[in-house]
Amino acid sequence: MGSIDNERRFKSITLPCEWVEDYRPGGYHPVVLGDVLDQYKVIRKLGDGSSSTVWLARDLKKSGYVALKILVSNISGSTTELRLLRDITKFAEGTRYITRLLDEFEHHGPNGIHKCLVFEPMGPSVNSMVEELPQFHPRRQEMKVRYPLQMAKGILKQSLQALVFLHENGIAHGDFQLGNILFTLDNIISAPEELLRQEEDVQAKSISPPIQRLDGKQDKWAPRYLCVARPLVPFTSYEGFKVKLSDMGGAYFFTGPLKMPVTPLGLRAPELILTGAVNNTLDVWSFGCVLFELITGQPLFCVPWSEMEDDDHLLSLTAQLGAIPDELFKHWTTSSLYFTPERMLFNCQLGGVPPGEEPLMVEQISMEESFDRADPDLDEEEAHKVKALIRWILQYNPAKRPSAAEILADPWFCEIDVESVSKVNIV
Numbered sequence: 001m002g003s004i005d006n007e008r009r010f011k012s013i014t015l016p017c018e019w020v021e022d023y024r025p026g027g028y029h030p031v032v033l034g035d036v037l038d039q040y041k042v043i044r045k046l047g048d049g050s051s052s053t054v055w056l057a058r059d060l061k062k063s064g065y066v067a068l069k070i071l072v073s074n075i076s077g078s079t080t081e082l083r084l085l086r087d088i089t090k091f092a093e094g095t096r097y098i099t100r101l102l103d104e105f106e107h108h109g110p111n112g113i114h115k116c117l118v119f120e121p122m123g124p125s126v127n128s129m130v131e132e133l134p135q136f137h138p139r140r141q142e143m144k145v146r147y148p149l150q151m152a153k154g155i156l157k158q159s160l161q162a163l164v165f166l167h168e169n170g171i172a173h174g175d176f177q178l179g180n181i182l183f184t185l186d187n188i189i190s191a192p193e194e195l196l197r198q199e200e201d202v203q204a205k206s207i208s209p210p211i212q213r214l215d216g217k218q219d220k221w222a223p224r225y226l227c228v229a230r231p232l233v234p235f236t237s238y239e240g241f242k243v244k245l246s247d248m249g250g251a252y253f254f255t256g257p258l259k260m261p262v263t264p265l266g267l268r269a270p271e272l273i274l275t276g277a278v279n280n281t282l283d284v285w286s287f288g289c290v291l292f293e294l295i296t297g298q299p300l301f302c303v304p305w306s307e308m309e310d311d312d313h314l315l316s317l318t319a320q321l322g323a324i325p326d327e328l329f330k331h332w333t334t335s336s337l338y339f340t341p342e343r344m345l346f347n348c349q350l351g352g353v354p355p356g357e358e359p360l361m362v363e364q365i366s367m368e369e370s371f372d373r374a375d376p377d378l379d380e381e382e383a384h385k386v387k388a389l390i391r392w393i394l395q396y397n398p399a400k401r402p403s404a405a406e407i408l409a410d411p412w413f414c415e416i417d418v419e420s421v422s423k424v425n426i427v
Helices: 080-089 092-097 126-132 149-168 270-275 282-296 309-321 367-373 380-393 404-408
Strands: 040-049 052-059 065-071 101-109 112-119 181-183 243-245
Touching: 040 065, 065 101, 080 092, 080 101, 080 112, 092 149, 092 243, 126 181, 149 243, 149 282, 149 404, 270 309, 282 367, 282 380, 282 404, 309 367, 367 380
Parallel strands: none
Antiparallel strands: 040 052, 052 065, 065 112, 101 112, 181 243
16 A cells, blocks of 8 residues: 555646545545534535644534534544534634534545544635625726725634634634634535535536546545535625634644644744744734734735745735844844845845856835725724734734734724624625
């Protein structure tokens, strides 16, 4: 079986699905629509990540629907996520802010033993839902695709309340991002299964064509086809919307931080990039970046994956937030490709200046300028408050960053009434 680990087995699949090569011992459990795991019948794909696939399933014993998260088998022995979720579900407050764990079981499959976590079903993520708002259909070229201001404020305050709850209980989320903030659903308990069920339709690109091995053999580790994620957009509650934090797979207790946090590239704190240091403020840094993104509709740090992604990020940090302090800067081993010994920036070309070429210099735009150029829907006074808030959060020195509770106590957040902003007319 070791031979399948290092070589490609399958013809490529171009649909937006998990990587088919990860169906191998230790990897994903192969699922097709209609499968029954324990008491749960799979009827729709909700999403996938590097360590799990998530499905809408019908509870055959209790009726109603659940979200079934099937972990890859090589991490299914890890109990941190489960311990955290069990702790959280003891608190009534926790289920207000964090997706609720309803059940857990193990499933034996061709790729190993998979831990399966059963949650309340949720709607799409904040990351993807913005595209679905009615005012962006039809989509016109000049449109700024971002949440209406009141809706953005509601999302920010509710997700911050979730962070405060976690941090007060000694837990870091570890992967705070828009993709892990989910909208709650209208009540779907009485919805007929056929209304929610995903079609096995290759033409409609709901599923992939049959998976084929390059050598023509049958494969015992992969499913017959892959499903394209179909979040429950039509059943999502707009009016009186609520959001919850999901995916505690990267979470950790403050007393036992992870060696390798799973924070997305553009949301990593500078000390994590340069020294790998994990502290209790990493979620706070990510929140500061998310605050900028939800209000402006664009990421503060856009860091595409590359071999030079750290340099790319650090150059962007320098431009937007100012010079990196000496005690951190000394850990930037490739800094001489961009800075003189006196720390003057002379080149922005990733990887250094190619032989015989001139250094590349690009305009250095501060966070405040980027914010203003995005033309958010704020008057000048409120824009000034939000920029000051972001600047307060995104400090290079972790000891100076505010806690989640301190941010929540800021006057700007105090003025956001979650109940009223979640009833805004979004059109």
